[in-house]
Amino acid sequence: MFSRIAVRNFSKSAIMANAIKNVTVIGSGLMGGGVAQTFTFRLAAQTGHNVVMVDVDDGVLSKAHERISTSMKRVAKKKFGDSQEEANKFVSDSLSRLTTSTDSTASVKNADLVVEAIVENIDIKQKLFKQLDEAAPEHTIFASNTSSLSIQKIAQNVKRKDRFGGLHFFNPVPVMKLLEVIRIPETSQATIDSMLAWGKAMGKVTVQCKDTPGFIVNRLLVPYQGEALRMYERGDASIKDIDTAMKLGTGYPMGPFELSDYVGLDTLLFIIEGWAKDYPDEPLFKVPESLRKLVSEGKLGVKSGEGFYKYNK
Numbered sequence: 001m002f003s004r005i006a007v008r009n010f011s012k013s014a015i016m017a018n019a020i021k022n023v024t025v026i027g028s029g030l031m032g033g034g035v036a037q038t039f040t041f042r043l044a045a046q047t048g049h050n051v052v053m054v055d056v057d058d059g060v061l062s063k064a065h066e067r068i069s070t071s072m073k074r075v076a077k078k079k080f081g082d083s084q085e086e087a088n089k090f091v092s093d094s095l096s097r098l099t100t101s102t103d104s105t106a107s108v109k110n111a112d113l114v115v116e117a118i119v120e121n122i123d124i125k126q127k128l129f130k131q132l133d134e135a136a137p138e139h140t141i142f143a144s145n146t147s148s149l150s151i152q153k154i155a156q157n158v159k160r161k162d163r164f165g166g167l168h169f170f171n172p173v174p175v176m177k178l179l180e181v182i183r184i185p186e187t188s189q190a191t192i193d194s195m196l197a198w199g200k201a202m203g204k205v206t207v208q209c210k211d212t213p214g215f216i217v218n219r220l221l222v223p224y225q226g227e228a229l230r231m232y233e234r235g236d237a238s239i240k241d242i243d244t245a246m247k248l249g250t251g252y253p254m255g256p257f258e259l260s261d262y263v264g265l266d267t268l269l270f271i272i273e274g275w276a277k278d279y280p281d282e283p284l285f286k287v288p289e290s291l292r293k294l295v296s297e298g299k300l301g302v303k304s305g306e307g308f309y310k311y312n313k
């Protein structure tokens with residue numbers, strides 16, 4: 001009985017994931033690059049799926065492609081230890097299904113699913129989706145990877161609201177197992193089913209959530225990160241000691257300042273400025289001065305070589 005249900009569920013999800021053959025990822029920085037990388041590992045060569053990585057910045061695209069190519073070679077070496085020929089074939093078959101583009105509208109012409117992972121700015125996301133809505137085929141599902149913005153607001157200018165939702169991945173995408181799947185009231189059940197099945201095919205464990213600020217994880221993570229910043233600004237403890245305390249006292253892999261640098265301080269500032277604007281009376285969402293200062297100095301965390309800590313680039 002159990003195994004029949006399992007088989008039925010598996011084949012249902014396999015069919016739905018299969019319906020999504022061509023994926024376009026728009027924004028190829030930390031997150032978009034990670035989504036494309038995971039897709040290329042999990043689906044490209046094995047199942048004949050294709051992915052287009054898009055960015056406004058050519059340099060970001062080359063870097064993301066290079067990173068994926070290097071990781072593929074490392075994985076292939078582990079997977080096909082004895083056979084260099086098979087390893088080479090796996091890498092070249094997979095990479096042949098990964099293309100790059102700087103033209104968002106042209107790149108969605110054959111897409112079954114678009115995953116948006118551009119900068120955390122509502123106006124820019126709304127403008128992008130309006131253009132994509134006019135360019136993409138009728139059946140294409142649109143998803144945003146936003147950390148903190150309302151999916152409903154992002155979808156404001158889009159007609160296909162029944163085919164719109166949130167797919168919130170976690171950083172680093174190839175490693176983190178969780179995928180939050182977010183619905184707005186108009187999202188159809190067929191869209192949710194397709195997104196869940198695709199998430200599973202990507203190797204993720206999915207959880208579902210309404211379009212509520214921060215979804216599940218960030219609703220809890222933002223106040224925690226904010227409290228750490230305020231503790232440091234008050235001079236109660238040093239950055240290093242707060243990080244050490246949270247790692248050794250709770251078993252978290254990174255302390256709050258290490259995590260902030262890892263996520264990107266510009267992204268954190270976008271998140272918290274948006275929430276401070278929407279909830280001006282909420283003290284938990286007051287923008288920390290230390291964060292504002294670092295970003296204004298171009299210290300964005302790991303990606304720029306310095307944030308709360310210094311990194312070798």
Ligand SMILES: CCCCCCCCCCCCC[C@H](O)CC(=O)SCCNC(=O)CCNC(=O)[C@H](O)C(C)(C)COP(=O)(O)OP(=O)(O)OC[C@H]1O[C@@H](n2cnc3c(N)ncnc32)[C@H](O)[C@@H]1OP(=O)(O)O
Binds near residue numbers: 223
């Ligand atoms: C009110 C004011 C508030 C102001 C602040 C507002 C705060 C807002 C905060 C919200 C931010 C939201 C961001 C987003 O929406 C949600 C998130 O993504 S939150 C981030 C979630 N991520 C984490 O919590 C990561 C925690 N860290 C870890 O799990 C680990 O440290 C690590 C990153 C996995 C690294 O592990 P280590 O063991 O240290 O390092 P290794 O190098 O040995 O790696 C282990 C293993 O993983 C592989 N790997 C690592 N990185 C990558 C990568 N980028 N790509 C592919 N693979 C990777 C590595 O190769 C190893 O694999 P193996 O060799 O063992 O096969």
Ligand SMILES: NC(=O)c1ccc[n+]([C@@H]2O[C@H](COP(=O)([O-])OP(=O)(O)OC[C@H]3O[C@@H](n4cnc5c(N)ncnc54)[C@H](O)[C@@H]3O)[C@@H](O)[C@H]2O)c1
Binds near residue numbers: 030056148171262
């Ligand atoms: N950093 C994280 O840990 C994390 C985790 C989960 C979700 N997110 C969300 O994912 C999204 C991307 O975050 P990131 O950390 O990858 O940012 P990032 O700065 O690393 O990458 C964003 C990329 O988008 C590109 N871009 C900007 N406008 C564009 C446009 N109109 N068309 C195409 N490309 C465009 C930029 O050139 C940049 O390369 C944000 O919405 C963020 O909130 C981030």
